[in-house]
Amino acid sequence: MDRQAEKRRVMTETPVQTLILKLSIPTIISMLVTSFYNMAATFFVAELGTSATGAVGTAVSLLPLLQLLQAHVLQLVLLVLQRAHFLALCSA
Numbered sequence: 048m049d050r051q052a053e054k055r056r057v058m059t060e061t062p063v064q065t066l067i068l069k070l071s072i073p074t075i076i077s078m079l080v081t082s083f084y085n086m087a088a089t090f091f092v093a094e095l096g097t098s099a100t101g102a103v104g105t106a107v108s109l110l111p112l113l114q115l116l117q118a119h120v121l122q123l124v125l126l127v128l129q130r131a132h133f134l135a136l137c138s139a
Contacts, residue, residue, distance in 0.1 A: 058066070085107050092103045 061069075085103075089100060089103055089107075093100045
C-alpha cells in the first residue's frame with residue numbers, strides 16, 4: 048500500500064477522538080514553546096522598566112492577530128492559484 052493510501056486509511060478509519068488528540072500534539076507543543084519564550088522575554092525586558100514591559104505585552108497580544116491575518120492571506124493565495132490551475136485545465 049502506498050504512503051498516500053495509508054494516510055487516507057488512517058484519517059478515515061481512526062476514531063475521531065483519537066485522531067483529534069494525535070493531530071493536536073504538535074500544536075500544543077508549539078503553543079507551550081511560544082508561551083515559555085514569551086515569559087522569558089518578559090522576564091528579561093522587565094529589567095528595563097514598566098514601559099518596556101508594557102510594549103512587550105502589547106506586541107505579544109498582537110501576534111495572534113498577525114498570524115491569523117497571515118493564514119487568511121495564504122488561504123486566499125492558494126484559492127486563487129487553484130482556480131487558475133482549474134481554469135487552465137478546463138481550457139486545454
